[in-house]
Amino acid sequence: MEFLSLQVDFFGSTTDNEIVSTHTIFCKKHTVRREDPTTPSDRTLFSLGWPPYCSGNQVEAVFSRAGYVSGTFLQENAGQLVKKADAEGGGQGGRVAYVVFSQPEELDRALGLCGGGEAVRCDIGTTGVRKWCEDYASRRLNSTALDTAANLVVGQYDNCAAYQPKARKRLSQPDSDGWVTVTSRRPQSNGPQNPRKKKKEKKLTNFYLFQQRESKREAVAELRRKFLKDKERVAQLRTQRRFRPF
Numbered sequence: 640m641e642f643l644s645l646q647v648d649f650f651g652s653t654t655d656n657e658i659v660s661t662h663t664i665f666c667k668k669h670t671v672r673r674e675d676p677t678t679p680s681d682r683t684l685f686s687l688g689w690p691p692y693c694s695g696n697q698v699e700a701v702f703s704r705a706g707y708v709s710g711t712f713l714q715e716n717a718g719q720l721v722k723k724a725d726a727e728g729g730g731q732g733g734r735v736a737y738v739v740f741s742q743p744e745e746l747d748r749a750l751g752l753c754g755g756g757e758a759v760r761c762d763i764g765t766t767g768v769r770k771w772c773e774d775y776a777s778r779r780l781n782s783t784a785l786d787t788a789a790n791l792v793v794g795q796y797d798n799c800a801a802y803q804p805k806a807r808k809r810l811s812q813p814d815s816d817g818w819v820t821v822t823s824r825r826p827q828s829n830g831p832q833n834p835r836k837k838k839k840e841k842k843l844t845n846f847y848l849f850q851q852r853e854s855k856r857e858a859v860a861e862l863r864r865k866f867l868k869d870k871e872r873v874a875q876l877r878t879q880r881r882f883r884p885f
Contacts, residue, residue, distance in 0.1 A: 642667045643753030647701060649690065651766030664688045666753050668746065669737060677710070677720060677739075684738040684749050689713065691734065692763060692770075698736045701761050705752060706745025712737040 642665040649660045669683035689698060695713040702708055712720045713736045720737065740746045752759065765773060813819050845851045 640667050640670065643750060645686075645753040646756075646758035647761050648758045649693070649761050649763045651692075651763045651770075660690070661758060662688060662690055666750065668750065675720075678712070678737050679739070681743045682709075682740045682746055684740070684746055685717075685735070686738065687717070687735040689734045689736055692766060693734075693761070694763075695736070697761050697763055698738065701759055702738050702740075702749050702752075704759075705740070705749035707741045708738055709741045710737075710739040712739075 645664045645666055647662050647664050649662065651660070664686050665688050666684055666686040668680070669678055669685040670680055671678075674680065684702065686698075693713075695711045698713055699708045699711045713734055714720070715734055717735045738749070740749065764770075811819060845854055
C-alpha cells in the first residue's frame with residue numbers, strides 16, 4: 640500500500656503572536672510479516688514526518704477525529720516500539736508514529752483524512768525561546784517547596800526524638816500488676832545490626848591426580864630437609880656440649 644499525504648498545521652503560542660508551521664505527514668496501513676499484538680495490522684496506522692517538537696498526545700489529537708485512539712507510539716525510527724512517555728519531545732529530525740485505533744473502521748476513516756487537500760490543525764502550545772525557558776524553569780527546584788519539605792522532615796525527626804525519652808520513661812513505670820518492661824538502652828545504628836561476613840572464595844586445589852602426587856613429593860622433600868637440618872643441629876650441640884655445674 641502506498642503512502643497517503645496529510646497536511647498538518649501546527650499552531651504554537653509565543654509571547655506576542657501565533658506562529659503556524661505546516662508539515663506533510665505520510666500515512667499508510669501498518670503491515671508487517673510477523674504480527675504484533677500491540678500494533679495489530681487491521682487497526683494500526685503507520686505515519687512518518689512528525690516534527691521533533693510534536694508529542695504523542697498531539698499525534699493522538701490529530702487522529703482522534705477519525706475515532707477512538709487506544710494507543711500511540713512516537714519514536715525516532717521505525718522498528719521496536721517504545722513507551723509513549725519516553726518519546727515526548729526531543730530529537731532533531733522527522734519521527735515516525737504508530738497510531739492504534741479501537742476498530743478497523745476507524746483506521747479507514749483516518750486514511751480518508753489523507754489526500755483530501757484540507758489541512759488538519761494541531762495545537763503544540765508554547766514554542767520557541769519561551770518553551771525553552773519554561774522547560775528550564777520546570778527542571779529547577781522551587782525554593783519554597785524545598786523549604787516546606789525540609790521543615791516537615793526536620794519536624795518529624797524532632798517529634799520522634801522528643802517522644803523516645805517519654806516512651807522509655809513510661810515503660811519503666813510498673814503496670815497494674817507490678818511488672819516493669821525492660822528495654823535495651825544501646826544506641827541504635829542506621830547500618831545493619833548483624834552484617835554478614837563475606838564468604839571467602841574457595842579455591843579448588845589438587846584436583847587432578849598428578850597434582851596430588853606432586854604435593855605429596857613436595858611434602859616428603861620438605862620433611863627430609865627439616866630432618867637433615869635438625870640432625871646437623873643436634874651434632875653441633877653435641878660437639879659444643881660442656882659440663883657447667885655452676
